[in-house]
Each structure stands twice: as structure tokens, then as C-alpha cells.
Amino acid sequence: xxxxxxxxxxxxxxxxxxxxxxxxxxxxxxxxxxxxxxxxxxxxxxxxxxxxxxxxxxxxxxxxxxxxxxxxxxxxxxxxxxxxxxxxxxxxxxxxxxxxxxxxxxxxxxxxxxxxxxxxxxxxxxxxxxxxxxxxxxxxxxxxxxxxxxxxxxxxxxxxxxxxxxxxxxxxxxxxxxxxxxxxxxxxxxxxxxxxxxxxxxxxxxxxxxxxxxxxxxx
Numbered sequence: 001x002x003x004x005x006x007x008x009x010x011x012x013x014x015x016x017x018x019x020x021x022x023x024x025x026x027x028x029x030x031x032x033x034x035x036x037x038x039x040x041x042x043x044x045x046x047x048x049x050x051x052x053x054x055x056x057x058x059x060x061x062x063x064x065x066x067x068x069x070x071x072x073x074x075x076x077x078x079x080x081x082x083x084x085x086x087x088x089x090x091x092x093x094x095x096x097x098x099x100x101x102x103x104x105x106x107x108x109x110x111x112x113x114x115x116x117x118x119x120x121x122x123x124x125x126x127x128x129x130x131x132x133x134x135x136x137x138x139x140x141x142x143x144x145x146x147x148x149x150x151x152x153x154x155x156x157x158x159x160x161x162x163x164x165x166x167x168x169x170x171x172x173x174x175x176x177x178x179x180x181x182x183x184x185x186x187x188x189x190x191x192x193x194x195x196x197x198x199x200x201x202x203x204x205x206x207x208x209x210x211x212x213x214x215x216x217x218x219x
Contacts, residue, residue, distance in 0.1 A: 035178040035195060041145040041171055046102070046131035046138070049115040054100075056175065063199045064098035065067060065192070066146045066169040068138075071104035071117045076166050080183040082167070085121055090193055092127045096173070096200055099128040102142065104163045106132045129167060139163060147177060147211060173204045 011083045045055045067084060069077040082219060083185050084099060091097040103109035114130040143151040146169035154159060170192060181188040
């Protein structure tokens with residue numbers, strides 16, 4: 001290949017790159033991966049590791065990741081929360097970000113046990129909340145809000161139910177679930193961190209969350 005051909009190829013590459021860069025600046029959202037809206041988070045009221053009541057209002061305008069675990073779990077939960085700690089370390093100084101770790105075993109996981117577990121991970125409650133409450137409310141949120149279990153399972157006796165899921169749910173500033181990730185897979189954790197960064201930059205939309213959720217009573 002002669003020098004002139006190399007020059008033309010280089011010139012057109014510069015033009016193409018410059019054109020793409022201009023589009024990303026002139027057209028909002030151009031070139032970014034769009035995350036669909038999967039569901040809307042319903043009103044809730046739980047207790048965190050410090051005994052504080054946490055409701056939907058406390059997460060208003062924040063990007064957060066929701067998960068379900070239990071403190072006595074010896075199986076998937078330790079690995080899930082090792083990966084969640086990686087997410088925590090990345091965003092712990094970001095005021096617009098939270099992690100909500102819900103217990104699936106509230107009869108065992110008292111506020112004191114959740115506090116001990118949170119402290120073992122070095123979790124600051126300003127960023128990482130460990131939530132307990134009524135089993136019915138916790139399970140309803142997992143299924144209806146966060147899509148971490150089949151909603152049809154709500155039809156069976158709550159006393160015979162036990163959720164054991166490895167998935168994380170990503171929620172945007174407007175209280176909308178945007179994507180579900182496998183909390184045991186490193187590549188999906190990497191993807192989750194990238195998507196959190198994207199949602200932190202995304203503008204708050206006029207959503208179902210903003211209009212109606214605060215007008216309802218948590219169940």
C-alpha cells in the first residue's frame with residue numbers, strides 16, 4: 001500500500017471518529033446503551049441495621065441495587081455479598097447511590113443480627129442498607145417490585161415460602177427497575193457497575209414513581 005492510500009485511509013478514519021464524537025455531543029443519549037423499564041417499585045417500609053425505618057421516600061432520586069439474602073446462609077449468599085461489596089467499594093462515595101440488602105428470613109435476621117452482618121462487611125449505612133421487616137412485605141417487594149422471584153408464588157401460604165435467589169435488581173432515580181443481573185457471575189457484576197454509572201448520569205423522568213407511589217400506603 002502506497003503512502004497516498006495510507007493518507008486517505010487515515011483521513012477518513014479521523015472524519016468518521018469526529019462525526020461520531022459530534023453526534024454524541026449534539027444528540028443526547030446517542031451511542032449509549034438504553035436500559036428498558038421492567039417494573040415500578042411499589043411502596044415499602046422496612047427496618048435497617050440501625051433500627052431506622054426506611055421507606056420509598058428514602059430512596060427517592062437515587063440509583064440503587066436490591067438483593068435478597070439471609071445472614072445464616074452458607075451457600076450462595078457469601079459469594080453474592082462479596083461481589084456486592086465490590087460494587088459498594090466502587091460507589092460508596094457517590095451520594096446518589098444505595099444498596100438495599102433484604103433478608104428472606106426475618107424471623108432469624110433481627111436488627112441486631114443484620115447490624116453484625118453489615119459490620120462484618122464494613123458497610124456504611126449511608127450507602128449500604130440491610131433491611132428486615134414482615135415476611136409478607138419483604139417477599140411481595142422481591143416479586144412484584146424487583147422481579148427477583150415469580151409473583152405467582154404469592155398465592156401460596158407465606159409460612160411455607162422461602163426465596164433463595166442470586167439475582168440483583170437495578171433501580172433508577174425514578175423508582176423503575178431497569179435490569180436484572182446474576183450476582184454470582186463476575187462479568188455481570190462488571191456490567192452492573194457500568195450500568196450504575198450510566199443511570200447516575202441519566203436525568204430523572206416524570207414517572208409512575210414520582211406521581212403515585214407516595215400517595216399509597218406500604219403493605
